[in-house]
Amino acid sequence: MIASRKLRCFAALCFLSSALCFADDSPHLATSQNRAAAGKLENGVLTIHLELRSGLWRPEAEDGPELFVQAFGEEGKPAQVPGPMMRVPAGTTIHATVKNTLKVKAILYGLHARPGDAKDSFELKPEESREVTFAAGDPGTYFYSARTSTDYPDLPPLRDDAQLNGAFIVDDPRDTTPDRVFVINTMFVKGEVFHPTIEILSINGKIYPFTEPLEYTEGEAVRWRVLNPGVSEHPMHLHGAFFNLLSVGSAEKEAKYAPGERQSVVTEDMVRASTMMMEWKPPHEGRWLFHCHFHAHISHDERVPVMIDNIDAAPPKHEHHDMMMSDMAGLVMAINVKPRADKKPAPMVAAARKVDLVVEPTTDQGKSPTFSCSVREGKKIVASQEKAMGPPIVVTRGEAVEITVLNHLKVPTTIHWHGIELESYYDGVMGGGSGSQMTPAIAPGESFVAKFTPNRAGTFIYHTHAATPEQLSGGVYGALIVLDPGQTYDPEHDRLLVIGTRDADFYAKRITINGSESPNDVALLAGVKYRLRVINMAPELMADLQFGTAEHPATWRAIAKDGAALPARLVKSGDAKLHIASGETYDFEFQPQTKGDVPIEVKNTLNDAKTLSRFVVQ
Ligand SMILES: [Cu+2]
CATH class of the missing domain: 2.60.40.420 (Cupredoxins -  blue copper proteins)
Incomplete structure (x- = not known):
């Protein structure tokens, strides 16, 4: 009142x-x-x-x-x-x-x-x-x-x-x-x-x-x-x-x-x-x-x-x-x-894979802090490497996985497994879960074990579901790649293009590609087919992505959206131009035919702020 x-x-x-x-x-x-x-x-x-x-x-x-x-x-x-x-x-x-x-x-x-x-x-x-x-x-x-x-x-x-x-x-x-x-x-x-x-x-x-x-x-x-x-x-x-x-x-x-x-x-x-x-x-x-x-x-x-x-x-x-x-x-x-009336308790599945995701502050804790995510599995550790984005987590369809999120931040966090059809308790939204089992926020110094068995192969996202945008703009996110059984991750031919922003604002000017405001050139080979996984994980960004120039766009072939294969009517070659909003993922096949540079442009459609990169095709 x-x-x-x-x-x-x-x-x-x-x-x-x-x-x-x-x-x-x-x-x-x-x-x-x-x-x-x-x-x-x-x-x-x-x-x-x-x-x-x-x-x-x-x-x-x-x-x-x-x-x-x-x-x-x-x-x-x-x-x-x-x-x-x-x-x-x-x-x-x-x-x-x-x-x-x-x-x-x-x-x-x-x-x-x-x-x-x-x-x-x-x-x-x-x-x-x-x-x-x-x-x-x-x-x-x-x-x-x-x-x-x-x-x-x-x-x-x-x-x-x-x-x-x-x-x-x-x-x-x-x-x-x-x-x-x-x-x-x-x-x-x-x-x-x-x-x-x-x-x-x-x-x-x-x-x-x-x-x-x-x-x-x-x-x-x-x-x-x-x-x-x-x-x-x-x-x-x-x-x-x-x-x-x-x-x-x-x-x-x-x-x-x-x-x-x-x-x-x-x-x-x-x-x-x-x-x-x-x-x-x-x-x-x-x-x-x-x-x-x-x-x-x-x-x-x-x-x-x-x-x-x-x-x-x-x-x-x-x-x-x-x-x-x-x-x-x-x-x-x-x-x-x-729950369904005839629901039986799900059998316990021992996870074949156990992965740790460690979220911690970097030394850059100024006005727009960055955070580091590292993925550990056994002795293997992959870290953010001074980028405002975590490394990919790669899992297999049909294979149970346990991911332990360790919060080394000074504030609570939660991690959401975007696109995965998992149990509510593990979905990473504080207050989720069923009945009296309630998903907690992960307090500083605490950890949470998320369990799921991905039921489709494709491009998904892990990202913070914290209430304030700093963790998102600071890089507490990464690709969650689900492979088909028998497939091995081939980062040479399986490339990520993750869009973010370092400022949380519809008028964001600091657009990142794979966590960087000044991304490195991307080396490709002419005649070789690549799978490109495109993700927009900015807090709020209506982005236009383009390969080539407006007059001479490159060509790609759309194959999936949000981790699901596209229906046949949409699987087709076309100009490499995409409007992609926060929370969307797309998969494309990209096969550069000739040697030379192919510009990459990510633009904020509201203010035309851009971050540029390029494919160097050899
Ligand atoms: Cu909205």
């Missing part, structure tokens, strides 16, 4: 944004879990009366801080964040009336048949209404929206109007699989886009730890439609399980994939104004997370009191995740997976 009372006195900010100033009698907005369709469906016609209104949104607790925003509502009901869900079977006609009760002009998008044209919009003056009638069109996951702000006209609405949207789902009558609909919204209360002092991120109108706790059973088929109508990009990552992409789309259109054509991933980079339909089966019981992989979008600083009033918000208790990453906030959903 302190936070909300303070908000009401924040008059100075009113000059910057009306989101923080409002009359005391403003109505409260509801938040929506997108479970029920809005309007009235009768004889193949959906009748819906939408209104554009404004009111007080509570993205945290129901007695928590309030933000004055614009939102859609159905006539006679409270306006809501996100807006009312239009959900109809294909073949339905939609008869909608829209009324603008705001004191400003609004432009409405998406109230037409799908596929549609984003330019197909109409304007409503204050108090003006309009009736529209249209066929729903092709089945898919879409959204409608409205804009009242005038800055950044080429971007999705991002000010007080950032919550002015709602899901528009057209169901395929032949597919009755139940699903859930999650809408991610992004609002910049003031400041420049992506350089905000205040960025409010929510899923179905709530900020973690106030997002809806999800509950499933091991092996159950789970289908989600995830919508990102907003301006920001979010690489959405699922812990402990792969998910299949059934479709990807936008407000207006969608691409659908048949079972054999679907990509299997652990992170899907949801670019601005995008949608996806995903399906997965939780392989293991316990407490899990689905979250954005940009550290800034899941940090404690995402709490409203922290952002707006600089008040250190006490971490509230979460229904299922009592101690789960109490320092996380923002774009996170907690998932509790119950």
Whole structure:
């Protein structure tokens, strides 16, 4: 309550944004879990009366801080964040009336048949209404929206109007699989886009730890439609399980994939104004997370009191995740997976491999400290060697491994095994585990034994899951390579290209390649085929990677994403250009044909900061 009372006195900010100033009698907005369709469906016609209104949104607790925003509502009901869900079977006609009760002009998008044209919009003056009638069109996951702000006209609405949207789902009558609909919204209360002092991120109108706790059973088929109508990009990552992409789309259109054509991933980079339909089966019981992989979008600083009033918000208790990453906030959903009814205790498997991972500070403990990771197995020790990145850990599919993490830092840490389908307790998220068994943070001087048997070969990541970004930007991460049985690691032909940043900021300038801001040349042989494992492990980086020049790009062949083989439609040779967000991995085959230099460029797409390297082909 302190936070909300303070908000009401924040008059100075009113000059910057009306989101923080409002009359005391403003109505409260509801938040929506997108479970029920809005309007009235009768004889193949959906009748819906939408209104554009404004009111007080509570993205945290129901007695928590309030933000004055614009939102859609159905006539006679409270306006809501996100807006009312239009959900109809294909073949339905939609008869909608829209009324603008705001004191400003609004432009409405998406109230037409799908596929549609984003330019197909109409304007409503204050108090003006309009009736529209249209066929729903092709089945898919879409959204409608409205804009009242005038800055950044080429971007999705991002000010007080950032919550002015709602899901528009057209169901395929032949597919009755139940699903859930999650809408991610992004609002910049003031400041420049992506350089905000205040960025409010929510899923179905709530900020973690106030997002809806999800509950499933091991092996159950789970289908989600995830919508990102907003301006920001979010690489959405699922812990402990792969998910299949059934479709990807936008407000207006969608691409659908048949079972054999679907990509299997652990992170899907949801670019601005995008949608996806995903399906997965939780392989293991316990407490899990689905979250954005940009550290800034899941940090404690995402709490409203922290952002707006600089008040250190006490971490509230979460229904299922009592101690789960109490320092996380923002774009996170907690998932509790119950054991199958017929579950038998798993047999004890003696680990064939025992590996130590030692995390320690380097002598560089200045403003942006670096950390050293060393991997020990028997007498063999491989260390970071003055780079802000750990050495690869190489394991074998089907072979049980025990990795002892020894924390020689002065602060707690945890190590997450990104992309591995392991038991929750070993996943490296503080508060994870199942039942009363709870994953601890590894205190300074302590150790933790992670046990797993990788069930697919590919490129994965080990990385710190600590609440603050210093460990990530300081190099507490590395590649986790899973080989097929019988295969031996061949670092000559199996190359890593791991992208990081030494500054934890969307506008990071200090981009690293394999832990170095000034990477060495990479010697290759002409005519020889290499496997390249590309990883983005920066705290928050939307990176563009390119081999060759913009005019003369090199050629490579994509083969895997996040450790899973790509479907045939995506396995192809093409220009060596890749957009890769934090938390994604890609595998390519690269076979330089002629001798000479091939430039390597990694660019931050927000500020064009670059780190360059080159292949020297002999
Ligand atoms: Cu994000």
